[in-house]
Amino acid sequence: MTDTQKRSGFGLIWRIITAVPPGRNALVALAITFAGAAEGIGIATVLPLVAVLGDNASKSNALSKAILSVLDAIGLPHDPILLLCIIGGGLLTKAAVTLLALRLVGRTVAEVVANLRLELIDAVMRARWSFYVRQPVGRFSTALSGEAQKAGEAYNGMTQMFSQSTQALIYLMIAAVASWRLALLAVLVSAIMIVSLNRLLVASKNNARAQTGRMRSLVSRLTDVLVGIKPMKAMARQARFNALFTEDLKAIKKSIRRQVFAKNTNKALQEPILALCLLIGIYFALKVFAMPVGEVIVMGLLLTKTVSVVGKAQQELQNIYANESGFSAVYEVTDAARAERETASGKAVPTLERGFAFDDVSFAFGERQILRHASFTVNAGEIIALTGPSGAGKTTLVDLLLGLQEPAEGTVRVDGVPLHEIDVLKWRAQTGYVPQELILFHDSVFANITLGQPEFSHEDAEHALRRAGAWDFVANLSDGIDTIAGERGALLSGGQRQRIAVARALVHRPKLLILDEATSALDPQTEQLIVRNVCQLAREKGLTVLAISHHPAWVEVADRVLRLEDGDLVEQLHEGQRAAV
Numbered sequence: 001m002t003d004t005q006k007r008s009g010f011g012l013i014w015r016i017i018t019a020v021p022p023g024r025n026a027l028v029a030l031a032i033t034f035a036g037a038a039e040g041i042g043i044a045t046v047l048p049l050v051a052v053l054g055d056n057a058s059k060s061n062a063l064s065k066a067i068l069s070v071l072d073a074i075g076l077p078h079d080p081i082l083l084l085c086i087i088g089g090g091l092l093t094k095a096a097v098t099l100l101a102l103r104l105v106g107r108t109v110a111e112v113v114a115n116l117r118l119e120l121i122d123a124v125m126r127a128r129w130s131f132y133v134r135q136p137v138g139r140f141s142t143a144l145s146g147e148a149q150k151a152g153e154a155y156n157g158m159t160q161m162f163s164q165s166t167q168a169l170i171y172l173m174i175a176a177v178a179s180w181r182l183a184l185l186a187v188l189v190s191a192i193m194i195v196s197l198n199r200l201l202v203a204s205k206n207n208a209r210a211q212t213g214r215m216r217s218l219v220s221r222l223t224d225v226l227v228g229i230k231p232m233k234a235m236a237r238q239a240r241f242n243a244l245f246t247e248d249l250k251a252i253k254k255s256i257r258r259q260v261f262a263k264n265t266n267k268a269l270q271e272p273i274l275a276l277c278l279l280i281g282i283y284f285a286l287k288v289f290a291m292p293v294g295e296v297i298v299m300g301l302l303l304t305k306t307v308s309v310v311g312k313a314q315q316e317l318q319n320i321y322a323n324e325s326g327f328s329a330v331y332e333v334t335d336a337a338r339a340e341r342e343t344a345s346g347k348a349v350p351t352l353e354r355g356f357a358f359d360d361v362s363f364a365f366g367e368r369q370i371l372r373h374a375s376f377t378v379n380a381g382e383i384i385a386l387t388g389p390s391g392a393g394k395t396t397l398v399d400l401l402l403g404l405q406e407p408a409e410g411t412v413r414v415d416g417v418p419l420h421e422i423d424v425l426k427w428r429a430q431t432g433y434v435p436q437e438l439i440l441f442h443d444s445v446f447a448n449i450t451l452g453q454p455e456f457s458h459e460d461a462e463h464a465l466r467r468a469g470a471w472d473f474v475a476n477l478s479d480g481i482d483t484i485a486g487e488r489g490a491l492l493s494g495g496q497r498q499r500i501a502v503a504r505a506l507v508h509r510p511k512l513l514i515l516d517e518a519t520s521a522l523d524p525q526t527e528q529l530i531v532r533n534v535c536q537l538a539r540e541k542g543l544t545v546l547a548i549s550h551h552p553a554w555v556e557v558a559d560r561v562l563r564l565e566d567g568d569l570v571e572q573l574h575e576g577q578r579a580a581v
């Protein structure tokens with residue numbers, strides 16, 4: 001059971017309440033209580049009105065006496081018009097203050113949702129690399145959209161429930177002053193209603209949870225499928241996924257049906273339960289306690305009011321339950337991401353003036369040994385080609401160099417300083433990285449290169465594109481550098497995408513350039529052009545290059561070739577060196 005599941009129910013409600021500034025909560029509570037009290041005064045004044053209108057029996061009622069003596073104390077007459085004004089004034093004040101409270105609630109709900117989303121995005125962005133590898137992307141999308149929205153609705157439900165409960169309490173107090181029997185009856189009828197309809201609340205909660213889980217699974221699957229839709233379409237193998245979605249959709253349909261039924265039934269059954277209890281109450285009041293008709297009518301009004309607000313409070317609780325699974329899901333993702341937050345790195349700022357080194361580094365994924373006591377040094381300005389069979393661990397070696405993975409043993413050093421003493425964010429900021437599976441954003445070529453960082457101009461992007469051998473084709477696109485690349489860059493060819501990714505890695509003038517099979521999709525001439533440009537950067541600007549590639553173009557120009565195989569890292573002589581030997 002996760003922490004979030006343990007905290008479900010009222011623990012989570014408490015978390016939502018405490019997510020709102022205490023002052024705001026207090027203000028909302030105050031406005032709601034004040035509105036309830038104003039209405040309560042209005043309703044309570046009905047009994048003395050009946051008394052003043054001539055119902056002598058009502059005159060002897062404690063509530064009538066209390067209100068009329070307050071009028072005496074402040075020197076006001078027992079005038080029916082005045083009492084009508086008090087009733088109307090109470091109801092109008094309630095309406096006005098409720099409007100104010102609703103404005104506050106609206107603002108707070110918007111803030112709750114926005115804060116939840118901010119917290120979620122912040123936690124996800126700060127998580128370590130290994131966290132993302134284990135999560136379906138759809139999990140984040142569902143949490144960010146529908147589930148965060150539900151959290152806001154749950155807060156709204158809580159304020160409504162608080163409002164109804166406050167009103168119920170006020171009515172109950174008035175009822176207690178009017179008659180202890182009435183108060184007892186109100187408590188009894190409310191209890192009958194709460195207990196008899198509780199099953200519907202539990203049903204709402206369970207169905208909402210099932211629905212949230214299924215929705216998450218559906219969105220995760222759909223996102224995965226859409227990301228990899230092309231080969232499925234090309235091989236006409238998408239039918240299996242249709243069947244999977246149908247399963248999820250069927251389950252969602254079933255839980256929605258049950259949830260709507262539970263909600264509507266709760267609403268529908270409250271009225272007959274109340275009516276039945278009221279009829280029994282009226283019978284006892286008239287026949288057993290021989291209460292006067294006028295008093296019984298007012299008491300009936302008070303009882304109806306009290307029990308119906310209890311009913312509304314119960315409906316709001318049902319709403320909270322229906323939305324609770326939403327915010328517990330948001331917290332689950334946020335908490336999971338927070339638990340995997342990248343630990344604070346060191347303070348040293350590397351300049352890569354001397355180079356970097358692996359010092360007796362070992363690393364494994366479970367049983368799979370990737371590096372075994374690897375030691376090597378790369379001097380600043382060197383071009384290194386890294387080769388090795390598929391799955392040997394070349395990408396993982398780069399992850400270790402960038403602090404995306406931590407060695408089980410040994411130390412990675414930059415300029416002689418261990419990586420854990422270095423500010424890794426500043427270290428990574430000096431790196432240009434072109435991954436094997438590159439993805440362009442659905443945005444312009446310019447935005448894909450600058451990643452939206454305002455410090456880069458069109459000239460910077462053009463300069464980087466020229467270095468990446470991409471300027472000619474970009475200049476010929478319909479909107480030049482402002483052409484939209486399409487979903488994941490699908491409007492460009494594989495080789496064009498690679499060159500834009502190289503430009504993205506060069507635009508911030510890095511000190512270290514990491515190319516992971518970055519030119520694999522290019523024709524030999526274009527690849528040679530990029531290799532020449534990168535070599536020039538290494539010679540003129542001291543750029544250090546680590547190129548994972550089997551292509552001769554890189555192996556031939558490399559100062560050194562490292563080969564990784566079965567966990568062992570060895571230095572190889574390339575053609576030129578072999579000839580010299």
Ligand SMILES: Nc1ncnc2c1ncn2[C@@H]1O[C@H](COP(=O)(O)OP(=O)(O)OP(=O)(O)O)[C@@H](O)[C@H]1O
Pocket residue numbers: 130133365368370388389390391392393394395396397436
């Ligand atoms: N996050 C991970 N968790 C568990 N195993 C992983 C993870 N990432 C990679 N691996 C495994 O580690 C091994 C090395 O993967 P890596 O991507 O580093 O190899 P590579 O040499 O770059 O391969 P290729 O040349 O095919 O790109 C593979 O067997 C892979 O299955």
